[in-house]
Amino acid sequence: MVEQREKIATNIRKGVLEYCVLGSLANEDKYGLELAEELTERHLTAGEGSLYPLLARMKTAGLVETRWEEGGAGRKRKYYSITDHGQIMLKEFRAVWAEITEQVEQLLGGQDGEGS
Amino acid sequence: MAKVAENQTVEGYLRSLDRLLRNVPMEARRDLVEDIAEHIDEGRERGRSESEIIAALGTPQAVAAPYLEDLLRDGNSPRLRRIRRVLGIVALVTGLFAAIISRSSDSTIVNMVFGPAEVQGLSINYDYSDVFAAIQLLIFLALALMVAASAVMKPIIARKYSIAAAIVMTIVVIFCGTGLGMFFVPSMVTAWMLAGANNLKLSPVGRSKRSRTVQAIGGAVLLIPVLFSLVGLATGAVVGTGAYAYIALGLLCGVGFVLKFRAALWVTCVVGAGLSILSIIDQGMLMAAFWLSGIVYFYFGLYGLLWFEKRKLAS
Numbered sequence: 001m002v003e004q005r006e007k008i009a010t011n012i013r014k015g016v017l018e019y020c021v022l023g024s025l026a027n028e029d030k031y032g033l034e035l036a037e038e039l040t041e042r043h044l045t046a047g048e049g050s051l052y053p054l055l056a057r058m059k060t061a062g063l064v065e066t067r068w069e070e071g072g073a074g075r076k077r078k079y080y081s082i083t084d085h086g087q088i089m090l091k092e093f094r095a096v097w098a099e100i101t102e103q104v105e106q107l108l109g110g111q112d113g114e115g116s
Numbered sequence: 117m118a119k120v121a122e123n124q125t126v127e128g129y130l131r132s133l134d135r136l137l138r139n140v141p142m143e144a145r146r147d148l149v150e151d152i153a154e155h156i157d158e159g160r161e162r163g164r165s166e167s168e169i170i171a172a173l174g175t176p177q178a179v180a181a182p183y184l185e186d187l188l189r190d191g192n193s194p195r196l197r198r199i200r201r202v203l204g205i206v207a208l209v210t211g212l213f214a215a216i217i218s219r220s221s222d223s224t225i226v227n228m229v230f231g232p233a234e235v236q237g238l239s240i241n242y243d244y245s246d247v248f249a250a251i252q253l254l255i256f257l258a259l260a261l262m263v264a265a266s267a268v269m270k271p272i273i274a275r276k277y278s279i280a281a282a283i284v285m286t287i288v289v290i291f292c293g294t295g296l297g298m299f300f301v302p303s304m305v306t307a308w309m310l311a312g313a314n315n316l317k318l319s320p321v322g323r324s325k326r327s328r329t330v331q332a333i334g335g336a337v338l339l340i341p342v343l344f345s346l347v348g349l350a351t352g353a354v355v356g357t358g359a360y361a362y363i364a365l366g367l368l369c370g371v372g373f374v375l376k377f378r379a380a381l382w383v384t385c386v387v388g389a390g391l392s393i394l395s396i397i398d399q400g401m402l403m404a405a406f407w408l409s410g411i412v413y414f415y416f417g418l419y420g421l422l423w424f425e426k427r428k429l430a431s
Contacts, residue, residue, distance in 0.1 A: 032158070033162075046174065047172070049176075050179055052148055052152060054182070
């Protein structure tokens with residue numbers, strides 16, 4: 001059962017992780033580890049490492065940008081921030097997500113045997 | 117099991133990630149490994165243990181997966197597949213063509229220094245002509261097939277194979293010397309072009325940088341002889357109408373090449389093929405001149421047709 005659940009979750013996360021990153025960056029700029037920890041805490045990503053290829057792709061797509069800032073111990077930290085294009089995509093996603101969740105809720109709501 | 121043990125140290129983890137990314141374009145590979153290294157450093161500073169950090173990262177395979185998928189997709193992109201197919205056909209056609217041309221001139225220019233004692237020397241095709249011609253044709257075709265084969269291979273294997281094939285062709289050219297060797301030059305150039313087309317490490321930026329370099333070199337190679345002719349005409353060293361025809365054609369090819377006009381690139385290609393065909397008629401050094409200049413025109417034209425970004429004529 002746990003395995004099945006994990007499989008379903010993985011599939012859904014795949015499509016939304018990118019927008020979760022955008023949503024998180026919309027609040028404030030973050031560096032890699034911060035983002036990774038936040039997403040892992042919320043069980044939105046299984047492996048922290050796979051976040052970095054995603055961030056690189058989002059940077060290429062112009063959804064996020066990076067800058068270097070002084071971090072702890074005199075090292076530089078790569079901070080990620082959301083771009084205007086990223087904001088637009090996030091807004092689009094919000095509308096789509098609201099629509100989908102509403103429809104899914106409606107469709108599944110009546111069949112929920114244990115919840116109510 | 118050895119893999120798991122190796123991945124338990126930070127260095128081992130980064131090393132196996134870097135190794136997995138060996139076919140990925142340089143910048144992307146470096147960036148990802150640096151990002152992960154930074155992630156590990158930050159994690160350490162927060163007091164997380166190495167094994168904790170590595171466990172949370174996921175396997176190097178999982179981290180590298182999106183890049184490896186992209187790699188296969190890009191390597192199999194319609195454009196690159198088409199370029200490889202064209203080069204494969206070019207390899208076969210030029211190989212066969214070179215075999216025919218080289219046969220037409222054996223009695224005068226081939227100076228074999230290897231093989232059975234009877235066929236060595238200058239006039240090899242007097243006694244052995246049929247057998248030798250057949251063998252030579254087979255050698256040419258076998259090498260052409262060897263070069264062309266990478267056009268139908270899977271990307272990562274094709275890359276290694278095509279480099280090996282290009283090195284073999286280069287050795288063949290050097291080994292055969294100026295006589296026979298010059299007929300293997302088209303196969304060698306095609307082999308290196310295929311090696312380039314199979315090079316997955318070259319990012320699109322790297323590719324356009326490379327095609328700008330070729331554009332500059334090709335422009336110079338195609339235009340400098342035209343300049344010589346112009347100077348010749350101006351000083352009176354060159355006379356006759358032939359020079360004017362050459363200058364007109366040379367300018368069309370050279371300037372068109374630099375400006376990336378596709379029509380001019382086609383003309384360059386066709387002129388090259390034509391010059392190579394002309395070398396069947398003549399003998400001696402003039403033949404070599406026709407042959408080699410034909411190769412220069414043909415391959416610069418071909419390179420432009422395959423790699424130069426399409427230029428919009430109407431805008």
